[in-house]
Amino acid sequence: MTPRTTAQPQMSVEEFEELARRAAEFVRLEFISGKVQVKPVPDGNHAEIVKWLQRQCMQHRPELWLYPEQGLKVEAYRKGRARPDSALAPDDYFAGAGEWADPTGVLMAVEVTSHDSDTNRRDRVEKPDGYAAAGIPVYLLIDREACSVTVCTEPEKGTYRSSTTRPFGAVVELPEPVGFTLETEKLKDYAD
Template sequence: MTPSTADRPQMLVEEFEELARHAPESARLEFLHGKIGVKPMPDGNHGEIVAWLLKRCMQHRPELFLYPEQGLKVEAYRKGRAKPDGVLVPEGYFVGKGEWSDPAGVLMVVEVTSHDWDADRRDRVEKPDGYAAAGIPVYLLVDRDQNSVTVHADPEGGAYRSVTTRAFGTEIELPDPVGFTLDTAMLKEFAD
């Protein structure tokens, strides 16, 4: 039985990396489930949320840093390429790692939804699958469409076994290895 066209990747991961290397700065490319995706350029509120999270992480875990837009090798066998809005790792972790880093030491990835047609599939389905398959312990989704935060944790067998969602304005636990409680009250200011 031959796989359908939808099951075949659009290109090899090496071809994608070459394409991404030559893409204009205004195009933020990702490669998930064998398909090229373009992340929308962030708006002001998106940037404020990432900056706010960076500050919270530094307050609670000063030995860590939330790096924006760091390329990661994700999915099974590291065949996907993603650029999360934030990647929480020990400071200096990415020195010498190149554009697409192995996620072995990543503690948490963060995505902030953009108001675009592809956010549901990309941020709520493909990214959790890819991050779990890569063994990333925590995936934090700040969902501006739903006015909520979702913590995916405990990856096993390519899926997160624990998924907790809370409305903006409440507290949510970021489990170990992140290990602190996030008060999301300020996110109501950036919800639009």
């Protein structure tokens, strides 16, 4: 996954944050690569995958928590704002952080693909670049369309240098600082 260049931002990050504050509850906005994006509302299988992963994290790393939808400040040089489907961080890490938190202590950002026209660009290109630029050590993509799990690591200069993809059902290693293995057979139940 390589970094992408972008045109001038649509607005400043301050203008975006004000827009996001005023958005209706059922609309979730992100500011990625200088553009305002609407994040799709997850369906039932999406929610089940996040729940499954949360259970795995609790079993293997009880001192951490998989926070759903926590806004993160990403893309240091572009001043991006993203809402990963989940962010793995120490318990209480986001206490007092507000809507858009510093990602420094986040160990892993997680996205589960949705069935919309922007998922390829958003989940496979722009968001990983943003998470890498923010220095998040591990990016986990659960790709329902491809029935695969991708683990990206070694963030450097706005991109992940290492990427491994395995099919649903395979054993997937989440390297340090996450440091545990996922048995992904259950994800086959949620492929659609």
